[in-house]
Amino acid sequence: MKEFKGKTVIVTGGSRGIGRACCLEFAKSGANVVFTYSKSKEAAGTLEKELLSLEAECLSIQADICNYNQCRNVIEKTVEKFQKIDVLVNNAGIVKDKALVMMTLDDWKQVTDTNLGGTFNMTRATITTLLKQKSGCIVNISSVSGLVGLARQTNYSASKAGIIGFSKSLAKEVAAYNIRVNVICPGYIKTDMVNSLKDKVKDEIIKSIPVNRLGEPKEVAQLCVFLASDKAGYISGDVVKIDGGLAI
Numbered sequence: 001m002k003e004f005k006g007k008t009v010i011v012t013g014g015s016r017g018i019g020r021a022c023c024l025e026f027a028k029s030g031a032n033v034v035f036t037y038s039k040s041k042e043a044a045g046t047l048e049k050e051l052l053s054l055e056a057e058c059l060s061i062q063a064d065i066c067n068y069n070q071c072r073n074v075i076e077k078t079v080e081k082f083q084k085i086d087v088l089v090n091n092a093g094i095v096k097d098k099a100l101v102m103m104t105l106d107d108w109k110q111v112t113d114t115n116l117g118g119t120f121n122m123t124r125a126t127i128t129t130l131l132k133q134k135s136g137c138i139v140n141i142s143s144v145s146g147l148v149g150l151a152r153q154t155n156y157s158a159s160k161a162g163i164i165g166f167s168k169s170l171a172k173e174v175a176a177y178n179i180r181v182n183v184i185c186p187g188y189i190k191t192d193m194v195n196s197l198k199d200k201v202k203d204e205i206i207k208s209i210p211v212n213r214l215g216e217p218k219e220v221a222q223l224c225v226f227l228a229s230d231k232a233g234y235i236s237g238d239v240v241k242i243d244g245g246l247a248i
Contacts, residue, residue, distance in 0.1 A: 002030025003229055008082040010074065011035045012065055012122055013092025015043040017191035018141060021217035022089055023047060025225045027056035034078045036063040036092065057082070065092050065118030071125040084133060087228045088126050090119040090163075091141045095193060097152045108155045115159035119166060130179050137228045138181045140167050141220075142239070144247045147185055160185075164239055171237030180236040182227045187243025189215040210245030 009026045013019040014035025023033050024047075033056050037044045044060045051058040059081055063070040078085055093115040096107045119140055130136035145153050146160030164183050171181040188194055188205050194214060197205070206212060223242050226232055241247055 002028075003231075004086075004225075005030035006032075007086040008032040008034065008078065008084055009087040009089065009228070010078060010085060010122075010126070011089040011091055012063075012118065013037070014060070015040055015047050017193075018186065018189060018217045018220045019089070019091040020047055021221035022091060022224050023051060023058075024054070025218065025221040026087070026228075027051045027054040027058070029225055029229075030056075031087075032057040032059075032082050034059045034061065034074070034082070036061050036065065036074055038062070038064060038092070065121055066113050068121045068125065071118075071121040074122070075125045075129060079129060085126060085129050086136060088122065088130075088136070088138045089141070089224060089228070090122055090138070092118055093141070093159075095153070095156050097156065099152050100154050103155065111155040112159045112162070115156070116162040116166070119163050123166075123170070127174070131174070131177050134177050134179075136179045138167075138170070138179070139224050139227050140181070140183050141224075142167075142183050142185045144185050144187045144241060144243045147239070147241070148247050167239075168237050175236060180232075182232070182235060182237070183239045184220060184223055184227070185239060185241045185243065185247075186220050187215060187241070187246040189217055189220060191217060208246065209243070210248065213244065215242060215244060 009031045011019050011022045014023045015037035023035050061074050140163050142163045143160040145157045149157045167181050167183045
């Protein structure tokens with residue numbers, strides 16, 4: 001029996017990369033899948049077809065997670081269609097890497113407003129529903145950059161570290177309502193961002209990873225499904241690295 005049958009999962013930034021892999025893995029587990037996307041209707045449409053081929057009920061919503069009202073709209077449409085929310089995966093995020101001496105206020109704000117602000121907006125929009133249900137699970141996608149810091153990523157590292165603090169605090173706040181909150185910190189994963197790097201740069205990155213390879217989006221997605229499942233029912237407020245040993 002599929003463990004998420006009858007359950008509803010929301011994934012932000014679901015049309016590409018890790019978010020896309022999460023949508024597919026939850027669908028394979030029987031979930032109703034709602035995903036947001038920012039720009040590409042074509043990519044969203046392609047994913048919808050794949051989800052339907054897996055016999056999953058799905059709903060795609062174009063939304064800017066920096067806009068709280070648009071986040072509220074995502075929740076309202078989800079509850080209208082599926083009556084409840086079981087899992088929220090805050091995955092959407094951006095990077096604007098630059099040395100601090102060259103970083104503009106706009107570079108800082110865009111990254112922190114999207115990564116940390118977007119996580120707040122979606123969680124704040126969702127939490128009332130979860131509290132009323134007295135059930136639910138939130139998985140926030142952070143990064144090893146939020147744990148160890150990487151040069152030229154002060155904005156990104158700060159936003160991802162903020163997600164960790166946000167999640168730990170919230171986990172304590174909502175535990176009495178049967179709501180769990182956990183964080184995943186991926187390392188270098190085969191997403192569009194990493195794939196766009198020059199081969200020489202990728203080779204150097206791989207040399208720095210103890211298991212000597214990049215991660216697959218599916219591997220992160222499988223961890224996400226586990227943390228959202230009843231098998232992880234005693235795990236909350238945790239931060240799980242999936243980085244091939246990079247941050248040891």
